[in-house]
Amino acid sequence: MDNDSNGGGTTPLELVLAWGFVGIPLLWGVYGTLVNALKLFQ
Amino acid sequence: MGVLSILDRSHSVAKPGFSRWMVPPAALCIHLCIGQAYAFSVFNLPMSKLIGITKPAPDDWKLTDLGWIFSIAIFVLGFSAAVLGRWVEEGGPRRTMFTSALFFGGGFLISAFGVSVHQLWIVYLGYGVLGGIGLGLGYISPVSTLIKWFPDRPGMSTGMAIMGFGGAAMIAAPLSVWLISVFSTPTHVGVAETFVVLGLVYACFMMVGAAIVRLPPPGWKPEGYVPPTQPKKLVTTKDVYVYQALKTPQFWLIWIVLCMNVTAGIGVLSQASAMSQEMFPGRVTAATAGGFVGLLSIFNMAGRFFWASTSDYIGRKNTYFIFFVLGFVLYALVPYFGGAGNLALFVLGFCVILSMYGGGFATVPAYLKDMFGTRYVGAIHGMLITAWSVAGVLGPVLVNYIRQYQLDSGVPKAQAYNVTMYIMAGLLVVGFIANALIKAVDDRHHMEPETVDDVVGVA
Numbered sequence: 001m002d003n004d005s006n007g008g009g010t011t012p013l014e015l016v017l018a019w020g021f022v023g024i025p026l027l028w029g030v031y032g033t034l035v036n037a038l039k040l041f042q
Numbered sequence: 043m044g045v046l047s048i049l050d051r052s053h054s055v056a057k058p059g060f061s062r063w064m065v066p067p068a069a070l071c072i073h074l075c076i077g078q079a080y081a082f083s084v085f086n087l088p089m090s091k092l093i094g095i096t097k098p099a100p101d102d103w104k105l106t107d108l109g110w111i112f113s114i115a116i117f118v119l120g121f122s123a124a125v126l127g128r129w130v131e132e133g134g135p136r137r138t139m140f141t142s143a144l145f146f147g148g149g150f151l152i153s154a155f156g157v158s159v160h161q162l163w164i165v166y167l168g169y170g171v172l173g174g175i176g177l178g179l180g181y182i183s184p185v186s187t188l189i190k191w192f193p194d195r196p197g198m199s200t201g202m203a204i205m206g207f208g209g210a211a212m213i214a215a216p217l218s219v220w221l222i223s224v225f226s227t228p229t230h231v232g233v234a235e236t237f238v239v240l241g242l243v244y245a246c247f248m249m250v251g252a253a254i255v256r257l258p259p260p261g262w263k264p265e266g267y268v269p270p271t272q273p274k275k276l277v278t279t280k281d282v283y284v285y286q287a288l289k290t291p292q293f294w295l296i297w298i299v300l301c302m303n304v305t306a307g308i309g310v311l312s313q314a315s316a317m318s319q320e321m322f323p324g325r326v327t328a329a330t331a332g333g334f335v336g337l338l339s340i341f342n343m344a345g346r347f348f349w350a351s352t353s354d355y356i357g358r359k360n361t362y363f364i365f366f367v368l369g370f371v372l373y374a375l376v377p378y379f380g381g382a383g384n385l386a387l388f389v390l391g392f393c394v395i396l397s398m399y400g401g402g403f404a405t406v407p408a409y410l411k412d413m414f415g416t417r418y419v420g421a422i423h424g425m426l427i428t429a430w431s432v433a434g435v436l437g438p439v440l441v442n443y444i445r446q447y448q449l450d451s452g453v454p455k456a457q458a459y460n461v462t463m464y465i466m467a468g469l470l471v472v473g474f475i476a477n478a479l480i481k482a483v484d485d486r487h488h489m490e491p492e493t494v495d496d497v498v499g500v501a
Contacts, residue, residue: 010059010063014064015061015063018067018068021067021071021250022067022070022071022074025213026074026212029211029212030212033212033336033337033339033340034336034340036332036333036336037333037340038333039333040326040333040334040337042330
């Protein structure tokens with residue numbers, strides 16, 4: 001898919017799924033923490 | 043044994059066409075789980091009321107005894123990473139990540155049993171010892187794999203994984219609190235059930251990482267990547283055998299660098315909530331202090347990616363110079379910000395300090411790779427993590443004891459942390475000197491190419 005792969009094999013869908021699998025929980029955690037952190041400036 | 047052969051190093055080698063960008067999510071699958079350790083304190087209060095339910099009963103576990111669960115886990119993390127590092131490197135990432143998932147998830151399940159029969163030693167054994175081994179194996183294996191896939195950007199790649207370790211508590215803390223509330227009834231505290239769910243979920247999540255992780259084939263390089271023809275002075279192209287690294291001054295200097303950087307940061311992190319409330323009485327409440335700690339966690343996490351990535355451009359040594367110089371200035375200024383009542387600068391100062399604390403963790407694997415090569419970087423990293431274990435005790439003890447000594451000497455609470463901050467600044471001076479003394483590893487420590495093949499078993 002890019003110059004980092006060796007010509008096929010890993011599909012873009014697999015990349016999206018793999019990154020989504022870890023990215024969604026991480027973003028959820030960061031969002032919740034940020035909302036909580038805003039109390040400091042209220 | 044036949045089925046388990048898929049875990050072997052030889053079966054983990056990527057086939058042509060595999061994208062290296064699949065490896066960071068695999069690493070994050072592990073680090074987002076094992077980083078839960080930072081959130082373990084959310085269990086302490088519920089576990090101190092397992093019998094009394096609403097308030098601790100005489101037979102309930104004491105908070106001081108419960109604090110040992112985390113301490114044992116972190117100690118075993120460092121110990122297992124140091125002892126099992128060579129096994130990790132030679133067995134490959136899939137076997138290690140699989141084993142890590144079994145230990146970490148299994149540790150939760152055994153702890154659940156310990157909670158249900160109210161035997162604290164079983165929890166020590168479960169989460170502390172077995173979970174700690176899972177932590178140690180899971181921490182170093184993905185990092186060394188990423189370094190092998192990203193020879194052009196080792197700092198950025200390890201920063202991504204170790205960022206996950208820093209961010210995991212942001213997921214684990216609310217998830218654990220929610221699960222406890224779901225399983226609790228008026229006559230029961232739902233800690234055991236929460237442990238079972240977390241153990242199973244984390245084990246499954248980590249297994250996904252073990253399934254998708256791959257090693258690059260021998261001699262693989264990213265397309266278009268040309269290793270520098272003029273090697274940089276502090277970046278070796280050769281390898282140092284794992285135990286030979288211990289005989290170099292560079293290993294021990296980097297050990298001091300990491301230990302000083304972590305001691306300063308972890309001391310602040312462990313007392314951030316109380317410190318902010320005592321330095322700004324009336325302005326920072328318990329609830330807003332929670333927000334302050336959350337903000338520090340975000341900077342701790344983001345700093346891991348930012349500083350490690352930056353180190354790919356400015357070099358590891360310069361990155362640590364920034365940590366020590368900027369850290370020294372900020373630690374020296376924080377008491378002034380507190381005295382002046384400037385909450386915004388106080389918060390900003392600590393956010394930058396914590397970003398460098400996280401950055402120190404994330405940049406060190408690439409520093410080791412620069413010094414000792416890629417072959418045994420995971421095992422060497424494992425041995426270096428003992429610096430974290432030492433700092434994990436030293437930092438909080440320094441902050442707590444000096445604060446108490448100040449209070450006993452009649453210093454007002456708002457100023458009780460000033461001396462601590464100056465001592466932390468002094469620790470950073472020690473780190474600065476150690477970093478300044480780091481030179482390239484002497485050639486006599488490097489492995490001969492044929493030795494590398496013998497040890498690794500690469501055809």
